[in-house]
Amino acid sequence: MTTLFVSDLHLDPARPEVTALFLRFLREQAAHADALYILGDLFEAWVGDDDPSAAGAEVSAGLRAVAESGVPVHFMHGNRDFLVGRDYARRAGLRLLPDPAVASLYGEPVLLMHGDLLCTDDTAYQAFRSQTRDPEWQRRFLAQPLAARLAFAEQARQASMARQREMIEGDRGTFETITDVAPATVEATLARFGVATLIHGHTHRPAVHALRAGGRDCRRIVLGDWYEQGSVLRVEPGAYCLEGLPL
Numbered sequence: 001m002t003t004l005f006v007s008d009l010h011l012d013p014a015r016p017e018v019t020a021l022f023l024r025f026l027r028e029q030a031a032h033a034d035a036l037y038i039l040g041d042l043f044e045a046w047v048g049d050d051d052p053s054a055a056g057a058e059v060s061a062g063l064r065a066v067a068e069s070g071v072p073v074h075f076m077h078g079n080r081d082f083l084v085g086r087d088y089a090r091r092a093g094l095r096l097l098p099d100p101a102v103a104s105l106y107g108e109p110v111l112l113m114h115g116d117l118l119c120t121d122d123t124a125y126q127a128f129r130s131q132t133r134d135p136e137w138q139r140r141f142l143a144q145p146l147a148a149r150l151a152f153a154e155q156a157r158q159a160s161m162a163r164q165r166e167m168i169e170g171d172r173g174t175f176e177t178i179t180d181v182a183p184a185t186v187e188a189t190l191a192r193f194g195v196a197t198l199i200h201g202h203t204h205r206p207a208v209h210a211l212r213a214g215g216r217d218c219r220r221i222v223l224g225d226w227y228e229q230g231s232v233l234r235v236e237p238g239a240y241c242l243e244g245l246p247l
Contacts, residue, residue, distance in 0.1 A: 002034060007201025008223065022062070023062045040099070041078030047083060047146070051146060064091070183211070206242055229247055230245025
């Protein structure tokens with residue numbers, strides 16, 4: 001009885017070793033689990049389901065194999081792959097989740113999020129997120145030629161990297177604070193949903209945090225990224241264990 005959680009894999013043709021690790025994880029672990037949850041940023045970038053190079057047939061085939069083995073594969077959009085659509089979900093056997101979503105894990109309600117909604121101190125990012133989640137903005141973007149969408153994604157990635165470098169050089173402490181979750185937002189979110197456990201990714205700071213929210217003891221479990229190694233949360237009845245997966 002095991003449910004698996006991953007996020008922030010940032011799969012990219014430039015890092016084939018990470019894709020290979022993920023496919024091995026699907027075959028050796030996910031295919032034998034009760035369920036697999038992918039909480040966003042499965043891909044480094046996604047500009048539409050018509051991009052044949054964005055995921056690669058092996059990734060969708062690996063995901064579908066898990067789903068066809070009887071293991072539900074749940075997918076929540078992240079800030080890099082928010083344009084993953086129903087066409088790709090059908091090809092990969094994914095069950096799309098809203099953000100946030102409440103899941104029942106062995107009798108316990110647990111709040112699931114990608115995590116970027118909790119980073120409310122980063123007002124510039126929140127404005128960008130609001131714009132790009134607008135259905136009309138997405139319709140106009142997806143109507144553009146594939147080459148134009150790929151160019152936009154690369155430009156946005158370079159701008160994000162430049163902004164991060166500028167913030168770090170200016171004040172690393174401020175950068176760390178702004179790009180992490182806002183504690184007050186976390187507490188308010190847990191209280192609003194009335195749950196004691198929150199699982200999310202996005203910040204690339206894997207840890208288990210204890211806190212108080214809504215008058216109760218709570219925990220916030222942060223998934224790690226897949227840059228230096230893999231990161232998986234293994235949930236069993238009454239137990240939550242964060243593990244690393246060596247490349």
